[in-house]
Amino acid sequence: MIPLRRLLLKGSTTLPLAALLAGGLLQPSRLLAASWNHNAFTARQTDEALKAYGAVQPSPAGPRDITIHAPETAENGGKVDIEVSTTLPGAVSIAVFADKNAYPLCASIDFLPPALPFVKLQAKLLESTRIRAVVRSGDGKFHVAFREIKVTQGGCGA
Amino acid sequence: MNDPIKIRIQRHADFSEIRILLPHPMETGLSKDEQGRSLPPQFIQTLTVELNGKPLIDAQLNASVARNPLFAFRVRELKPGDRLAVAWVDNTGARRRDETVAS
DSSP, rough: HHHHHHHHHHHHHHOOOHHHHHHTOOHHHHHOOOOOHHHTTOOSHHHHHHHHHOSSSEEEEEEEEEEEESSSEEEESEEEEEEEEEEEEOOOOOEEETTTTSSOEEEEEOTTTTTEEEEEEEOOOSSSSSEEEEEEEESEEEEEEEEEEEEEEEETTO | OOOOEEEEEEOSOOOOOEEEEOOOOOOOSOOOOOOOOOBBBBBBEEEEEEEETTEEEEEETTBBBBSSSSEEEEESSSOOOEEEEEEEEESSOOOOEEEEOOO
């Protein structure tokens, strides 16, 4: 349903969608992809970013619901591996927040079948920070898990 | 800049992992060059992966994703001949799309 909703939202532009598709001028993926969530990505506080992302008060995840793999100490804050996976039923998205970054929301990922709810990414971390992984499960609810990462040398401008 | 996306597939017992390297400066706009001038922000905002023409991964990124970042995603199974397409668009409108076929 989500891709259809996006298509409809995107379809509100004045361009004749079908003609563009038929002419091969646009790739379907460009139309299906949601537009960048400006408010969430430019929020300076995690609470604000969570709200703009749509997850106002995610409930704390159970011990095995969300797994975050990340180094306890990162020598180089410019490139820190963060891996998130979840066993929450029907999980459709994962978002990663770094509380101490200038803009806490780092990435949000939507999974469509047959993708598994797993992501590994590389983030810049300005300083030692708490990481939050927010998962939306199949029932539409948001869940959160935390992880502390010590940063020896901060990634510039994160 | 705009170098090809590298896509690798790793098969495991109960899933296949798609590893993606995006050559991109991921410039935040907060750092400066040697003359102390601010470098303009340039970073990937959307990243999509398609499997056989259908959306699989739909990601939005911030400038705080690392320079030349590596991503990994997983699917239950990839069969020989499955087509994977990866595309990104950055905040300046630059874009890149590359494909691979599972062997």
